[in-house]
Amino acid sequence: MSMKETLSSYWQKIQGELFLFLEEAVGHLTSAHKQLIIVLDMVRIEAFVRHWQGLPGRPAAERAALARAFVAKAVLNLPTTRMLIERLEADKTLRRLCGWSRPSEVPHESTFSRAFAEFADSKLPSRLHEALIKETHEDRLVGHISRDSTEIEGREKPQKIESPETAATMEKPKKKRGRPKKGEEAPPKEPRRIEKQVAGMSLSAMLADLPQVCDVGCKRNAKGHQETWIGYKLHIDTADGDIPISCVLTSASVHDSQVAIPLATMTAARVTSCYDIMDSAYDAPEIRQHSRSIGHVPIIDINPRRNTELKAELAQEEKRLALIGHHMAEDVRYNERSAAERVNSNLKDNHGGRTVRVRSPEKVMCHLMFGILTISVAQILRLVT
16 A cells, blocks of 8 residues: 555544544644644654653653643744643643643643653654654655755854864974975875765764754855854755655754765665755765765756856856746756755744754754654645645
């Protein structure tokens, strides 16, 4: 049975049985309640969290209920945990969907904070998302993977990143300026991060090598103006249908091209795809080489950089194609990259991407992945509805 047929039968079961049963059990269901039910039913949080029954010591608050509450926070786009608690105490249906019968059973804010730290350390939402993607895309061929990043503003003091190359240079004695003397050889240059990635680093090593501390990022917006922010960057691979496949969080100052290879490696392990679509920030021979090595076709916008002749030639070619009304096949496929922009805006506008109230990259990633999880479930079901 294909994925579409499986999801169709699953959606009919939800509409015909689950919603009716829950309305009798917990009361009237709004559209937000129904969206939460769908997410919880598809990701099955209970299989990924610890249960304290039967363990020695005082039992902790039920982690599955707390995890369901954080999913509700992403679905409802609530900025703070305090607002989530107030909503749980006032909304009987939402409270019972999460697992508490009475308002007095809702844990204190400090309990939510400790549970969230545990979820961040165990990477709970990332593991839920990976399992969801592998299950729903096991037999599906994805046409296009759109790769892009988006800025994430943090509430932390920016730190200065010290690269391994800089640290190694500080330990070595300073060399004399100018070219080496006769008979001396110039010391070999330290390979760049992207060169080390292509040389055969494992995925875990590539991810560990990427800076993740909060710092200052800078980019040029669509109108050509420079923008800066303090925080992080979330790099996302998006499949056809606006479905996020893989996500990596880095420092705001990390260039997009340094994350392309580890992100592509993660995506290739989860889905089978044909085309890798990227903007001019990813225009590097190493990225093209890696994309072809895993059986994909890279479609990357050309970055002329400081080559004024190439820039003029590209502009003239664009005019010639517009004059005769011809559209290159690669240009038509490149238009699919707008899926990445829609996922970025959906995360920020509707699922907590603009309201990061936690500190440390682990907690920031956990907060964002609850939103990514919600988006993934909604977009997967849109394939059949």
